[in-house]
Amino acid sequence: MLDPQLIDKLQKKIREILPELISLRRQIHSEPETGLDTFNTSKKIKAVLSKTSMNFKAPLLGSDLIGEIGEGNTIICFRADMDAISHEESSDLPYKSLVPGVMHACGHDGHAAILTGAALVLNEFRDHLPARVRFVFQPGEELICAGKTMIENGVCDDCEAAFALHGWPGLPAGSISTLEGPFFAAGGTFEITVHGKSCHGATPDKGINPIPTAAKIAMGMQYLNDTALRLNNSLATVCVFESGHLENIIPDTAVIKGTVRFLDQGLGDIIETAVRKLIDCAIAEQNGIRADLKFDISYDLPVVNTKKGYLAVKSAAETHAAWIEASSPTMAMEDFAYYLNGREGAMFQLGLGEDYPALHSSIFDFNDDVIGAGVMMFCALALDYRA
Numbered sequence: 194m195l196d197p198q199l200i201d202k203l204q205k206k207i208r209e210i211l212p213e214l215i216s217l218r219r220q221i222h223s224e225p226e227t228g229l230d231t232f233n234t235s236k237k238i239k240a241v242l243s244k245t246s247m248n249f250k251a252p253l254l255g256s257d258l259i260g261e262i263g264e265g266n267t268i269i270c271f272r273a274d275m276d277a278i279s280h281e282e283s284s285d286l287p288y289k290s291l292v293p294g295v296m297h298a299c300g301h302d303g304h305a306a307i308l309t310g311a312a313l314v315l316n317e318f319r320d321h322l323p324a325r326v327r328f329v330f331q332p333g334e335e336l337i338c339a340g341k342t343m344i345e346n347g348v349c350d351d352c353e354a355a356f357a358l359h360g361w362p363g364l365p366a367g368s369i370s371t372l373e374g375p376f377f378a379a380g381g382t383f384e385i386t387v388h389g390k391s392c393h394g395a396t397p398d399k400g401i402n403p404i405p406t407a408a409k410i411a412m413g414m415q416y417l418n419d420t421a422l423r424l425n426n427s428l429a430t431v432c433v434f435e436s437g438h439l440e441n442i443i444p445d446t447a448v449i450k451g452t453v454r455f456l457d458q459g460l461g462d463i464i465e466t467a468v469r470k471l472i473d474c475a476i477a478e479q480n481g482i483r484a485d486l487k488f489d490i491s492y493d494l495p496v497v498n499t500k501k502g503y504l505a506v507k508s509a510a511e512t513h514a515a516w517i518e519a520s521s522p523t524m525a526m527e528d529f530a531y532y533l534n535g536r537e538g539a540m541f542q543l544g545l546g547e548d549y550p551a552l553h554s555s556i557f558d559f560n561d562d563v564i565g566a567g568v569m570m571f572c573a574l575a576l577d578y579r580a
């Protein structure tokens with residue numbers, strides 16, 4: 194536990210820099226960038242951090258920003274993502290997105306501002322740091338899993354532990370929540386194309402209608418979800434069913450698409466085999482029909498918090514925030530999973546408010562009132578770190 198006097202000093206410093214962090218967060222919000230194209234976002238962050246003694250490192254993907262504060266051979270990594278998503282913002286905030294069709298709907302603007310704040314504060318308290326802290330501002334968390342590439346490029350090779358947060362609607366504002374073990378899911382997408390044979394709707398015997406077979410597959414997948422997958426904390430949800438375009442034409446194909454999530458790394462292959470079997474059974478009942486399955490598990494690791502990482506987050510939270518032990522993992526995916534592969538650490542949720550708009554909604558806007566609590570968490574994790 195941190196010394197209460199040190200906590201007071203940290204809180205005072207955080208209050209001082211809060212207006213600057215809110216301003217940075219809103220600037221990032223109004224000029225969102227997606228994927229690996231976060232060059233201007235990292236430039237904004239670097240401009241704020243240039244007044245610290247941060248030792249900047251060469252970027253690994255061009256648009257990332259990596260810097261260190263402190264001394265010593267023990268290194269801990271703090272990671273924030275900073276990419277936005279392709280989504281039209283529907284609110285009329287004064288700092289609303291200036292880029293049509295792109296917005297910060299996942300709160301990565303808040304994550305980036307919080308980690309910037311932690312670097313500003315820890316720079317002032319660097320003589321108290323028991324370890325070197327590596328700050329990683331990462332692009333491409335959404336859809337392209339750039340965290341995996343950052344790890345493959347060695348961003349954390351010499352780090353003993355890694356920590357990250359995600360703002361979370363539904364939890365009281367400023368509260369901290371996590372658990373030991375799997376916390377965010379692994380997963381990806383699937384696409385099944387059922388190939389029949391097109392003909393006139395009035396002469397179905399002249400063709401092969403792919404729709405009944407596709408419907409059987411979709412129903413089978415629902416059964417799979419309700420039984421074996423649910424028992425194994427996993428899912429394969431059908432979200433798209435597309436076929437046909439006119440009332441009197443039997444189409445050539447029917448396409449089913451959806452999302453796959455699981456918490457146990459080995460389950461991806463097992464789910465793929467189960468879906469393939471289900472498809473084989475459905476097509477066996479209809480002569481001349483065939484089906485292709487594309488199964489793409491792009492986030493193939495779940496976020497697994499280590500015991501030590503979980504306890505560090507819990508202890509840091511108890512210095513200043515409401516602590517909520519998470520009752521179950523979330524089925525959302527996070528490429529922070531790769532930072533924790535073979536390394537101590539944890540990901541935790543920072544409550545944005547109980548009735549807060551959902552992540553990825555068109556009215557989502559990170560809650561500036563919790564930035565201070567997020568900064569304090571990283572400061573406490575760093576200053577109280579025990580190798």
Ligand SMILES: [Zn+2]
Nearest residue numbers: 299335552553
């Ligand atoms: Zn997201």
Ligand SMILES: [Zn+2]
Nearest residue numbers: 299301334359
């Ligand atoms: Zn996110």
